[in-house]
Amino acid sequence: MTRSIRRKILFLFVILIGTVLLAITRGSVNLTLTELLLHENRPILYLRLARILMASLAGSGLAVSGVALQAVLRNSLAEPYILGTSSGAGLGAILAIIIGISSAYLPVVAFLGAILTTILVYSMASQGNKVGVQSLILSGVIISIALSAIIVFLVSMSSNEALHGMMWWLWGNLQVYDIRLLFIVAFIVILGIIAIFILAQDLNAISIGEEEAIHLGINTETTKKILFFITAMITASLVSICGIIGFVGLIVPHMMRLLVGPNHRVLIPATCLASAIFMIMCDMFSRTILSPLEIPIGVITALIGAPLFIILLKKKQRIK
Amino acid sequence: MQTLIDVNSLSGGYDKNLVIKDLSFEVKKGEFLGIIGPNGSGKSTLLKLMSRALVPRSGTIALEGKDIKSMDLKEFCRKTAFVPQDTVINFSFSVEEIVLMGRIPHLRRMQFETKKDFSIAHNALSLTDTLYIKDKEISELSAGERQRVVIAKALAQEPMLLFLDEPTSHLDIGHQAQILDLLKKMNREKDLTIVMVMHDLNLASEYCSRIILLDHGAIFKNDSPEEVLTYQNIETVYKTVVVVKKNPVSFKPYVILVSGERSGCPQE
Numbered sequence: 001m002t003r004s005i006r007r008k009i010l011f012l013f014v015i016l017i018g019t020v021l022l023a024i025t026r027g028s029v030n031l032t033l034t035e036l037l038l039h040e041n042r043p044i045l046y047l048r049l050a051r052i053l054m055a056s057l058a059g060s061g062l063a064v065s066g067v068a069l070q071a072v073l074r075n076s077l078a079e080p081y082i083l084g085t086s087s088g089a090g091l092g093a094i095l096a097i098i099i100g101i102s103s104a105y106l107p108v109v110a111f112l113g114a115i116l117t118t119i120l121v122y123s124m125a126s127q128g129n130k131v132g133v134q135s136l137i138l139s140g141v142i143i144s145i146a147l148s149a150i151i152v153f154l155v156s157m158s159s160n161e162a163l164h165g166m167m168w169w170l171w172g173n174l175q176v177y178d179i180r181l182l183f184i185v186a187f188i189v190i191l192g193i194i195a196i197f198i199l200a201q202d203l204n205a206i207s208i209g210e211e212e213a214i215h216l217g218i219n220t221e222t223t224k225k226i227l228f229f230i231t232a233m234i235t236a237s238l239v240s241i242c243g244i245i246g247f248v249g250l251i252v253p254h255m256m257r258l259l260v261g262p263n264h265r266v267l268i269p270a271t272c273l274a275s276a277i278f279m280i281m282c283d284m285f286s287r288t289i290l291s292p293l294e295i296p297i298g299v300i301t302a303l304i305g306a307p308l309f310i311i312l313l314k315k316k317q318r319i320k
Numbered sequence: 321m322q323t324l325i326d327v328n329s330l331s332g333g334y335d336k337n338l339v340i341k342d343l344s345f346e347v348k349k350g351e352f353l354g355i356i357g358p359n360g361s362g363k364s365t366l367l368k369l370m371s372r373a374l375v376p377r378s379g380t381i382a383l384e385g386k387d388i389k390s391m392d393l394k395e396f397c398r399k400t401a402f403v404p405q406d407t408v409i410n411f412s413f414s415v416e417e418i419v420l421m422g423r424i425p426h427l428r429r430m431q432f433e434t435k436k437d438f439s440i441a442h443n444a445l446s447l448t449d450t451l452y453i454k455d456k457e458i459s460e461l462s463a464g465e466r467q468r469v470v471i472a473k474a475l476a477q478e479p480m481l482l483f484l485d486e487p488t489s490h491l492d493i494g495h496q497a498q499i500l501d502l503l504k505k506m507n508r509e510k511d512l513t514i515v516m517v518m519h520d521l522n523l524a525s526e527y528c529s530r531i532i533l534l535d536h537g538a539i540f541k542n543d544s545p546e547e548v549l550t551y552q553n554i555e556t557v558y559k560t561v562v563v564v565k566k567n568p569v570s571f572k573p574y575v576i577l578v579s580g581e582r583s584g585c586p587q588e
Contacts, residue, residue: 074410128335198430204417205424208409211373216477217397217425262411265432 088117247305422476
């Protein structure tokens with residue numbers, strides 16, 4: 001790791017701390033740090049800290065999954081939801097709402113939906129012991145569209161109340177309803193990110209080609225399976241409690257590749273920090289712009305992410 | 321000479337399609353072996369089987385007497401390296417980063433490269449004359465430069481055996497000679513054994529110490545260039561009329577194509 005890259009990571013870390021400090025003081029009521037530490041304001045402090053943790057987990061989990069999938073699929077436009085987790089979780093959630101399962105179990109059903117969909121996508125794409133990259137992208141898209149059609153059908157058949165629940169899924173929400181769920185998700189996401197980081201060198205090799213990786217001593221098929229499993233677990237657990245949050249998994253890895261380069265041993269920590277910053281900021285906007293109304297987080301990430309993405313894309317074209 | 325690779329009744333291919341059928345041959349230490357044959361004769365498949373990119377259907381391949389199937393993949397990749405025809409890299413790695421990846425088989429998980437790894441990589445860069453572009457992005461390079469970088473990565477693996485699959489087929493005549501001369505030099509000076517699939521019969525003749533001519537997944541001829549590159553062999557396997565002369569400089573066989581209308585034989 002060169003000195004300039006170490007400095008960039010340190011810089012991101014400092015920004016992250018600054019963002020956290022800013023985000024806990026902002027909300028429907030703005031409080032200073034000393035006010036927050038007062039005894040009567042403790043509940044607000046805890047609530048905001050939980051929310052910041054949720055935002056960081058969602059950002060880092062999605063963006064690092066994005067990095068891993070982009071390397072494995074050798075396509076920098078791959079999204080963490082490409083294996084069908086979002087539509088699977090959505091279908092699970094809507095079925096749960098329609099059947100009338102208690103909302104406490106909603107994340108569990110959504111998680112099951114996401115995992116089952118990923119298994120379906122994966123088995124559709126695999127031939128024998130191998131999984132083709134192209135067929136995986138294709139089956140992911142096809143199944144997502146098919147499930148979305150079922151979701152639309154179910155929503156159009158049911159009452160308004162279910163529709164409202166559905167919006168929550170489509171555009172994401174970082175509200176922490178159950179602190180225990182937050183800790184379970186934190187456990188899965190942090191473990192997953194660490195596991196992906198351990199595989200950083202393998203990701204470098206795989207991103208230049210599957211056969212190239214084999215010739216560097218990496219068991220490509222096994223590594224791919226492990227990575228699909230980890231990213232599916234991360235995105236499924238996140239989508240089951242915060243719904244679909246688009247663009248983070250696409251835009252942050254892209255920006256970080258421009259900042260620190262494509263070497264995954266640096267790219268993963270940088271993406272982890274930057275996506276946490278990005279999500280905490282987006283969440284702060286969503287809570288404060290129209291306070292006390294809250295804008296769904298996915299709206300903010302899309303409104304910031306889409307133009308940013310177009311700028312980056314244009315810039316890249318100009319270089320070529 | 322010591323036997324480095326021993327291929328024994330090897331068969332393999334893709335799904336139901338058996339491409340390589342019951343092949344047996346040896347590669348001696350320090351050899352420069354060329355594999356030639358028409359399209360679809362199984363050259364690349366054979367190389368994939370030998371380099372563990374493909375699992376054989378039956379038969380064995382032994383490296384220094386050890387079955388490669390039971391060898392740890394990283395250990396295998398410390399002894400052998402592979403250079404493909406062309407490498408398309410979608411991500412903006414620098415040349416130095418790509419060549420350092422050649423050290424992966426020598427590193428433990430989570431271990432960063434040491435000074436020694438950097439000096440080996442730099443050595444490989446200067447051998448392939450790519451040290452001056454080490455900070456450039458791989459996607460900015462010309463095909464010739466990129467192929468030299470990929471060879472540098474393979475050399476950074478410090479292999480005793482190098483597999484190459486038509487490494488010069490996308491390059492102009494100058495770059496072809498440059499790369500093949502480099503390989504010849506590594507072969508002579510560093511005792512690097514080379515197994516190379518080649519399309520160009522004359523380049524194979526010029527550089528290889530031995531040639532295997534494949535036909536429909538089987539060995540048609542396995543001998544010195546003079547014995548393999550005769551007009552009879554080539555006409556039988558490639559179904560093309562040729563004249564074989566001696567190269568006036570190297571005295572190696574030189575294959576000249578005779579176009580259809582001049583050969584006097586009606587084309588099938």
